[in-house]
Amino acid sequence: MEIPFTKMHGLGNNYIYIDLFKFNLEEEMLPDIAIEVSNVNTGIGSDGLILIHPSNKADLGMRIFNKDGSEGQSCGNGLRCTAKYAYENGIIDKEIFRIETKANIVEASVVQEQGVVNEIKVDMGKPALRRADVPMMGGDDAQVVDEPFQVGDELLQVTAVSMGNPHAVFFVDDITKAPLYELGPAIEKDRRFPHGVNVEFIEKVTENELNFRVWERGSGITQACGTGACAAVVASVLNNYVKRNEEVVVHLQGGDLIIKWDENGHVWMTGGAEVIASGMYKFNSNS
Ligand SMILES: N[C@@H](CCC[C@H](N)C(=O)O)C(=O)O
Numbered sequence: 001m002e003i004p005f006t007k008m009h010g011l012g013n014n015y016i017y018i019d020l021f022k023f024n025l026e027e028e029m030l031p032d033i034a035i036e037v038s039n040v041n042t043g044i045g046s047d048g049l050i051l052i053h054p055s056n057k058a059d060l061g062m063r064i065f066n067k068d069g070s071e072g073q074s075c076g077n078g079l080r081c082t083a084k085y086a087y088e089n090g091i092i093d094k095e096i097f098r099i100e101t102k103a104n105i106v107e108a109s110v111v112q113e114q115g116v117v118n119e120i121k122v123d124m125g126k127p128a129l130r131r132a133d134v135p136m137m138g139g140d141d142a143q144v145v146d147e148p149f150q151v152g153d154e155l156l157q158v159t160a161v162s163m164g165n166p167h168a169v170f171f172v173d174d175i176t177k178a179p180l181y182e183l184g185p186a187i188e189k190d191r192r193f194p195h196g197v198n199v200e201f202i203e204k205v206t207e208n209e210l211n212f213r214v215w216e217r218g219s220g221i222t223q224a225c226g227t228g229a230c231a232a233v234v235a236s237v238l239n240n241y242v243k244r245n246e247e248v249v250v251h252l253q254g255g256d257l258i259i260k261w262d263e264n265g266h267v268w269m270t271g272g273a274e275v276i277a278s279g280m281y282k283f284n285s286n287s
Contacts, residue, residue, distance in 0.1 A: 005037070006085060006278040007044060010077030010271060012223025012254025015064070016046045016281070017081065020053035021091055029283075031069030037281060038067040038219075044281060047219045050078045052085060058098035058105045060086055066218025070196075073103035074164035076226015076257075080120040080273040083108035087117050103164020119272055124227070126265040127234045128162040136160045136168075137192045145238045151183055151190065159235035163267065166197045166217070167231035171239065175203040175211035184215025200228045204241045209249045223254030230267045233259040 003025070006017045016037040018025065025033065034049035036042070048066045055061035062082045064075040079099060086092050086099075087110050096109045104125045111119040128134065129143045136144055144160035149168075159169045168187055172178050178201035187199045196217045203211040212232055214225040229250040236242040250257045258270040 001283045002280045003033070003283055004278070005044070005281050007046065007276040008081040008085065008273060009254070009276060010080045010224060010226060010273045011252050011257065013077040013225060014046050014276065015048050015050040015075075015078055015081065016044055017050045017052060017085060019085070019089070019091075020051050021060075025051070030063075030065055031071075033283060034065035034067070035069045036283065047216070047222050048072075050075065050082065052082050052091070055100040058100040059092050060097070061100040063102065066216065067220070068218045070218040071102070072165050072218065074101045074124075074227050076122070076124065076163070076228070076230060076269050077224055077271075077273070079106060079108060079122050079124075079226065080269075080271055083110055083120045083122070084117040084273040084275075087112065088115065101164060117273070119270060121268060121270040122226075124163060124230050124267045124269050127231065127261075127267060129160075129234075129238075131160070134160045134162045134166050134197075135194055136166075136197075137194060143238065145235075149192075151186055154179075154183065156183075159238055160197075161231040161234045163227040163230045163234075165227055166193060166195060167200055167228055167235075168193065168197045169200045169202060169232055169235035171241070172201050172203050175201065175213055178203075178213045180213055180215050180221055184221070188215060188217050198225060198228055198231075200225070200232050200235075202232045202236065204236065205251070207242060208246060210236060210242070210251065212250050212252045214252075224252035224257070226257065226269055226271070229257045229259050230261075230269055234261050234267060237261055
């Protein structure tokens with residue numbers, strides 16, 4: 001079967017996008033397609049698969065599958081790329097529109113010049129902070145802020161945030177020494193997170209600037225994670241490292257995002273999105 005695709009990235013966080021306004025895929029094939037297209041040796045190579053689909057609740061919908069075939073509830077970089085694709089390919093014909101995800105419905109605004117989208121701002125909605133909503137096991141149902149977290153021989157301090165998907169945020173003094181490979185895989189699958197977790201290491205640079213590295217649930221190290229950057233700013237506010245209602249520049253491996261957690265509780269994400277290539281993928285179903 002030949003599948004039309006577009007490969008896009010947001011700060012290097014790259015996915016294969018399939019436009020289900022034009023092409024149909026069987027539900028049961030989706031995890032296998034995600035695994036296969038993500039493979040850099042036998043597929044295209046990506047952090048996963050994103051489907052852009054019709055929605056009866058919003059202007060359009062987006063679904064994200066990680067590299068291992070698991071489905072995530074949201075994807076910040078994917079939402080900006082989806083917004084750019086939808087605008088530039090005539091799926092929508094307005095600058096502000098709503099996108100449904102498995103987690104919630106978000107509002108995206110595109111800044112465009114002559115039909116080409118340069119920047120996308122997304123109202124990502126409100127974070128969920130109660131332990132059960134992350135979800136994280138153990139302890140009472142209050143927020144998980146700077147809580148001791150033992151992993152093997154290491155005693156860390158965790159702040160847990162859901163941006164529709166789960167995030168465990170750890171603050172470090174020097175981002176270049178963040179133990180991504182050493183601890184990322186173990187924390188991602190730690191039994192205290194029953195649905196797994198995205199793992200972020202954050203260094204405060206100034207009152208309005210954070211350094212960021214991520215080990216993503218289902219995909220491992222990626223160059224950027226939009227929901228992770230939102231979670232990092234929420235966690236930094238909760239730990240008094242940055243201020244509520246102020247823009248924070250998050251330096252990810254692939255570039256910068258501007259994030260603000262506003263006084264109404266909404267998290268705003270602003271950044272770019274790029275098209276890499278488009279073509280036809282020959283799906284072999286070998287995985
Ligand atoms: N890269 C994404 C998040 C993708 C999903 C995540 N790995 C999960 O399983 O929750 C982003 O930009 O937010």
